[in-house]
Amino acid sequence: MINDFIYDIPVRIYFGRDQLKHLGAELKKYGTRVLMTYGGGSIKKMGLYDRVVKETKEAGLELFELSGIEPNPRIDSVRKGAKMCKEHHIDVLLAVGGGSTIDATKIMAAGACVDHDPWDFLDLSKRVPIERALPIVSILTLSATGSEMDTAAVISNPETNDKIGRLDDILSHLFEVYFNMDQDLYMLDCFMEGLMKTVIRYTPIAMREPDNYEARANLMWASSWAINGFVNGGKRKAWSCHPMEHELSAFYDITHGLGLAILTPRWMEYCLDETTVSKYVQFGTNVFGIDPTLPPMDIARQAIDKLSDFLFNTLQLKRTFPEVGIDRTHFGVMAKKAVSGGTLPGFKPLQQADVERIFEMCMTA
Amino acid sequence: MINDFIYDIPVRIYFGRDQLKHLGAELKKYGTRVLMTYGGGSIKKMGLYDRVVKETKEAGLELFELSGIEPNPRIDSVRKGAKMCKEHHIDVLLAVGGGSTIDATKIMAAGACVDHDPWDFLDLSKRVPIERALPIVSILTLSATGSEMDTAAVISNPETNDKIGRLDDILSHLFEVYFNMDQDLYMLDCFMEGLMKTVIRYTPIAMREPDNYEARANLMWASSWAINGFVNGGKRKAWSCHPMEHELSAFYDITHGLGLAILTPRWMEYCLDETTVSKYVQFGTNVFGIDPTLPPMDIARQAIDKLSDFLFNTLQLKRTFPEVGIDRTHFGVMAKKAVSGGTLPGFKPLQQADVERIFEMCMTA
Numbered sequence: 001m002i003n004d005f006i007y008d009i010p011v012r013i014y015f016g017r018d019q020l021k022h023l024g025a026e027l028k029k030y031g032t033r034v035l036m037t038y039g040g041g042s043i044k045k046m047g048l049y050d051r052v053v054k055e056t057k058e059a060g061l062e063l064f065e066l067s068g069i070e071p072n073p074r075i076d077s078v079r080k081g082a083k084m085c086k087e088h089h090i091d092v093l094l095a096v097g098g099g100s101t102i103d104a105t106k107i108m109a110a111g112a113c114v115d116h117d118p119w120d121f122l123d124l125s126k127r128v129p130i131e132r133a134l135p136i137v138s139i140l141t142l143s144a145t146g147s148e149m150d151t152a153a154v155i156s157n158p159e160t161n162d163k164i165g166r167l168d169d170i171l172s173h174l175f176e177v178y179f180n181m182d183q184d185l186y187m188l189d190c191f192m193e194g195l196m197k198t199v200i201r202y203t204p205i206a207m208r209e210p211d212n213y214e215a216r217a218n219l220m221w222a223s224s225w226a227i228n229g230f231v232n233g234g235k236r237k238a239w240s241c242h243p244m245e246h247e248l249s250a251f252y253d254i255t256h257g258l259g260l261a262i263l264t265p266r267w268m269e270y271c272l273d274e275t276t277v278s279k280y281v282q283f284g285t286n287v288f289g290i291d292p293t294l295p296p297m298d299i300a301r302q303a304i305d306k307l308s309d310f311l312f313n314t315l316q317l318k319r320t321f322p323e324v325g326i327d328r329t330h331f332g333v334m335a336k337k338a339v340s341g342g343t344l345p346g347f348k349p350l351q352q353a354d355v356e357r358i359f360e361m362c363m364t365a
Numbered sequence: 366m367i368n369d370f371i372y373d374i375p376v377r378i379y380f381g382r383d384q385l386k387h388l389g390a391e392l393k394k395y396g397t398r399v400l401m402t403y404g405g406g407s408i409k410k411m412g413l414y415d416r417v418v419k420e421t422k423e424a425g426l427e428l429f430e431l432s433g434i435e436p437n438p439r440i441d442s443v444r445k446g447a448k449m450c451k452e453h454h455i456d457v458l459l460a461v462g463g464g465s466t467i468d469a470t471k472i473m474a475a476g477a478c479v480d481h482d483p484w485d486f487l488d489l490s491k492r493v494p495i496e497r498a499l500p501i502v503s504i505l506t507l508s509a510t511g512s513e514m515d516t517a518a519v520i521s522n523p524e525t526n527d528k529i530g531r532l533d534d535i536l537s538h539l540f541e542v543y544f545n546m547d548q549d550l551y552m553l554d555c556f557m558e559g560l561m562k563t564v565i566r567y568t569p570i571a572m573r574e575p576d577n578y579e580a581r582a583n584l585m586w587a588s589s590w591a592i593n594g595f596v597n598g599g600k601r602k603a604w605s606c607h608p609m610e611h612e613l614s615a616f617y618d619i620t621h622g623l624g625l626a627i628l629t630p631r632w633m634e635y636c637l638d639e640t641t642v643s644k645y646v647q648f649g650t651n652v653f654g655i656d657p658t659l660p661p662m663d664i665a666r667q668a669i670d671k672l673s674d675f676l677f678n679t680l681q682l683k684r685t686f687p688e689v690g691i692d693r694t695h696f697g698v699m700a701k702k703a704v705s706g707g708t709l710p711g712f713k714p715l716q717q718a719d720v721e722r723i724f725e726m727c728m729t730a
Contacts, residue, residue, distance in 0.1 A: 002381075002579060002582050003381070004384060006377065006378065007377070007378035007380060010375040012371065012375075013371065013373070015598075016368070018369065019369060183579075185582060185586060186567070187560065190563060191556055191559050193559065194552060194555025194558065194559050197555055198555060202551070213367065214551075217550060218551050218552045222552050233586075234380070
């Protein structure tokens, strides 16, 4: 059954080599007082900071700054930003960075319009709806989360070990939607396969040649389209790896993308059976070009192997929990929290015991 | 060289089985006086007309009507619509139909805001820019032109045998962008291949089983994405078959889609050589699953054959000019008009003599 859906992505994107020339005019649409948010010093090293200062100055804008937004952005940074917006009567926020900076900026923009703590938007026991927010312009420096083109944000609260939201890593976003027995538009499966092929083709090139424009451009646009909502069509958004991983990076200081990379092939292995094998066959033949005349289970296993090879050999990501400092101590509590909203109803329904078994599979290569 | 581009498609789409319930609320965003435009009686036969009347009445809207918009919409219908908008102080237009109705409605919406003849927007010697237009809501009844999600319109002026614009037929839209030696994002080629596979898979199903929702839904969404601008990325929009075909359907009473179907395989054959063969190989292997180990020229010829088989056998479209009543009488003048803006600089540059040769290839099967 193909579900109904509403498509509505009213984001304007300037894509290409010299688009910063539009920055001043875009910001001015919303006012004159700009709060620029960013993380560490990388935007200064690459000259982007100076360029932003120059463009905003030339456009006659007044620039305020909030730096130090963490890779897993913390609620304290968000609080600080919301406060600055109020104090300085900010008209528009300018997020310069990757998904973390943009995510944090979204909640600041909403926090600037209310009197309560911004954490109330995220706290599962409250989930205060966001009704208004200041406008946001972003300059994207990292292809991964797609935050520049969607409405989501992941924020950590170190006091409670909570990490709430639903974002990250390009391939993983696609897998969560693609590996799903919900019927949906074939056309969207084709698009997802195209995005996966793009990532698999260009990531190694971008690693070898960081200045390769073709590779970077393809990865950047693919990351936006992996998560802006388009490929979901009318599918229920029932994800599996993300809820599992959010617990890992709430308890341990690893990046969300790395946690997903370790979990994903194990999750695929765990979910493979006669009822799901057709999806692995589609994936293996269309994305990795595996011979479609082989027996379905063989194609499925080859597909998982090829994915593991890509993640752990080509990209040289760490392969197991012990390699990133995760042991069995918190398996129980992390698995319990991962299913705290109920069974994970995605590709194959997962309960606490399933999640623990998948964690256990991550202990060895 | 991958060109820079701006992505900006601020269209909200309600996609699915029972989305007409949103109609009243959407129209009311823009006002209370609605001009409904449509073609022949098919929307009455299918009950859509009654549903629109019911929904608008329940929403307290005042409904005006303009029917009889032609399959190749004529400038006189546009003039009539623009006049009605002014006379009745219309707030929003509601186009109910396929690309022709939506195209005509777009120019009416612009014509309603100016004092000059709406043809001035299209007349190549004037090309008055469109600066304002009334808002348009559309109910799409036909998957083909993608007019619901772009800014283009094709209007005929029977007095001058002119047909101006740049739209139609799903596959053909994709071919014009795909078969192009301009380098662009690989990701977008993957998307186009996915759209082509979708059309080739579902068109025969929709013909056999007109009520097959899966087929219709895939075709409808694919037709929007084939032409909303997304797959173009930063490519120069240098099309070939469309300018050639626009002359055919300006001189003869054939639909644009049929003209394109006859022209396309001949155009592909005409453009095939050592400098272009790589694109045919990519197309043949990814879209038709042709064995990639064959010699490139063999793959290219097989790909053209498979496309012809799809168009003329599976879809049972007419294959030659004589079958649709076109003879050599106007070849010279049509070819001359097709290149009146200069050489067609697309996949392979075409001058008047090339166009005449391609027309000649259409005389026999």
